[in-house]
Amino acid sequence: MNSAAVVLGIDGGGTHTRAVIAKSGHIVGRAQGGSIKRLRVGPEIAEENLRALLNEVFSKAGISRVDAASAGVASASMPGVPEWITEVFRDYGIQRSEVVGDEVIALDAAFHGGPGILQIAGTGSNCIGRTATGATESAGGYSSVLGDEGSGYWIGLHGIRQGLRAHDRCEPCTILDRVGNVWGTKTLAELVDYGNTTPGPDFSALAPVIAAAAEDGDAVAQRVLQQAAADLADFILLVRRKLRKRHGLTEEVPAAFIGSVLDKIALVRNRVTELLKAEAPDMNFAQQGVAGVEGAIWRAQRLAER
Incomplete structure (x- = not known):
């Protein structure tokens, strides 16, 4: 066992990328940079962002070598993504590494x-559950266009949609005015045009x-958040049913979350907690979110010990 290993963990979400270096189990460097998701920023910018992030975290940690690295990225399953990240790691002298989905590091x-069930609710949404034997089930995560119910993107988009609906019905609602202030649009027509840009x-x-x-x-905004909470709770309960039906799970497993929606919007988190308590009263639902990069560090340490 290499308990004195120097390991690198990377959490590459849709908007930001976080990196942590740990030595002998203690964090010695942290850094945050731009997205390394190729679909979002393009291959060249993604690689520039990754290299800049590695330069910064190596400098902050004051180290010149890393024994093992684990990177969890939102697009890990796309062809070519693991290969280019692995190649960049090799340029930094990292020979032992892995590239997995960001949901994998979050689960760990x-x-x-x-075992446990993790609800991801940040820019997008996804739910994944795992048994003690490593079998997994999931629900959601079908992109902002086709799914991602309960995510930050969904809340923003459906907030505007419900705001427009309230406008047509002459229902009191402040959403459109608030969004107009953020977007800098002065009329409803400008807001709609900006919302439809490509x-x-x-x-x-x-x-x-x-x-x-x-x-x-x-009241309109409250309904949007209540629906987001209902969708997120439904994902968790659906994965719970899948684990029980398909893998014979009988004991209750804990549930946790990651992402700004449940971490920062108390109305959503509290409502999800209520819905889970009503359906699965013995389920322990954590009230504090986890950091995916901590899972990457944990996995990198395991990788260094092989």
């Missing part, structure tokens, strides 16, 4: 290889706007 951040605006950035409206008593 929560449960360290053990590439479109970052609807996930509007989730805090919808949350603020709900906290101020906006």
Whole structure:
């Protein structure tokens, strides 16, 4: 066992990428950079961002070598993605590495290889569960166009949709005014035109706007967040049913979450907790989110010990 190993963990989400270096089990360097998701920023920018991130975290850690690295990225299953990240690692002298999905490192951040159900609810959404034997089941995660219910993107987009619906019905609603202030649009026509631009605006950035409206008593915004919570809870319960039906799981497994929606929007988190308690009263649902990069560090340490 190489308990004195120097390991690197990377969490490559859709918007930001985080890197951590640990030595002998202690964090010695942290850094955050731009996205390394090729579909979002393109191959050249993705590689530039990864190299800049590695330069920064190596410098902050004050080290020149890494024994093993684990990278969890949102697009790990796409052809060519693991290969180019592995090649960059080799340029930095990292010979022992892995590239897995960001949901894998998040699951291990929560449960360290053990059983559990993790709801991801950030820019996008996805739910994954695992048994003690390593069997997995999932629900959701079908992109912002086809799914991602309960995500930050979904909340922003559907907040506007429901705001427009309220406008047509002359229902009191502050969402459109709040979004117009953020986008800098002065009329409803300008807001609609901007919302339909290609590439479109970052609807996930509007989730805090919808949350603020709900906290101020906006009934339309509250309904949007209630629906987001219902969808997220449904994903967790669906994965729970799959684990029981397909893998004979009988004991209750814990559930956890990662992502800004459940971490920062108390109305959504509290409602999810209520819905889970009603359906699965013995399920332990963590009230504090996990950090995916911690799972990457845990996996890198295991990789160094092989």
